[in-house]
Amino acid sequence: MSLDKNIIGIAAVAQNGVIGIKEENEMPWRCGEYVSHPFWNNFKDKQSFRPNDMKHFEDTTMGNVVIMGRKTWDSIPEKYRPLKERENIILSRREQFSGEGFSFYSSKEGVLDFIKKQDKKIFVMGGENIYRMFMPEMNGLIITRLHKDFEGDVYFPNMDLWTLTNRKPLGNADSELASLEYYVKK
Ligand SMILES: NC(=O)c1ccc[n+]([C@@H]2O[C@H](COP(=O)([O-])OP(=O)(O)OC[C@H]3O[C@@H](n4cnc5c(N)ncnc54)[C@H](OP(=O)(O)O)[C@@H]3O)[C@@H](O)[C@H]2O)c1
Numbered sequence: 158m159s160l161d162k163n164i165i166g167i168a169a170v171a172q173n174g175v176i177g178i179k180e181e182n183e184m185p186w187r188c189g190e191y192v193s194h195p196f197w198n199n200f201k202d203k204q205s206f207r208p209n210d211m212k213h214f215e216d217t218t219m220g221n222v223v224i225m226g227r228k229t230w231d232s233i234p235e236k237y238r239p240l241k242e243r244e245n246i247i248l249s250r251r252e253q254f255s256g257e258g259f260s261f262y263s264s265k266e267g268v269l270d271f272i273k274k275q276d277k278k279i280f281v282m283g284g285e286n287i288y289r290m291f292m293p294e295m296n297g298l299i300i301t302r303l304h305k306d307f308e309g310d311v312y313f314p315n316m317d318l319w320t321l322t323n324r325k326p327l328g329n330a331d332s333e334l335a336s337l338e339y340y341v342k343k
Pocket residue numbers: 167168169170175176177178179181182183184225226227228229230232248249250251252262263264265282283284285286287288311
């Protein structure tokens with residue numbers, strides 16, 4: 158369905174398509190200094206693989222709307238949520254509350270009604286469930302492509318229907334670790 162809106166998926170995706178680990182409700186890598194979790198203490202690449210994706214994510218989404226699933230919301234440390242200076246929209250069938258800068262919605266239809274009234278850009282920020290859900294409405298993807306396979310069991314959906322239009326380094330210091338990829342629908 159086309160809503161005539163700018164709806165962009167934004168994700169960090171490993172070479173093998175992995176975006177997360179279900180049981181940990183975490184990403185298998187560390188993004189800048191943002192995430193702190195005991196899991197990292199056991200992760201052999203903890204020190205060596207730290208693409209600074211968080212700055213890119215903040216710069217891109219700031220001032221706009223971010224849509225996420227309840228599990229992704231839960232994965233954000235409490236002190237960082239709602240994500241500042243952005244309207245946070247969270248999908249959940251079981252949690253229904255709202256506050257300054259964030260609202261829970263119980264259905265995709267409710268979110269689409271909200272989107273229709275928005276002038277801001279809409280960023281779909283995961284996880285797997287929510288990327289899948291909004292695949293038909295999204296008209297662009299901004300992917301931080303990590304140059305490495307990771308173990309995990311949460312994946313970005315199939316991208317066969319998308320065309321790569323641009324690729325650039327994530328940042329000078331991190332160019333060996335990750336690239337930014339921009340896609341439009343074929
Ligand atoms: N690499 C990346 O860029 C990136 C980005 C985001 C997340 N992640 C990773 O992805 C994983 C989480 O993804 P996930 O797919 O397991 O979970 P998710 O998409 O973040 O959230 C799933 C939840 O969304 C709610 N939901 C789903 N469909 C719904 C519907 N039709 N109506 C209302 N609510 C609905 C449900 O919440 P309730 O259970 O409350 O009903 C469901 O449990 C984590 O590992 C996270 O670290 C990675």
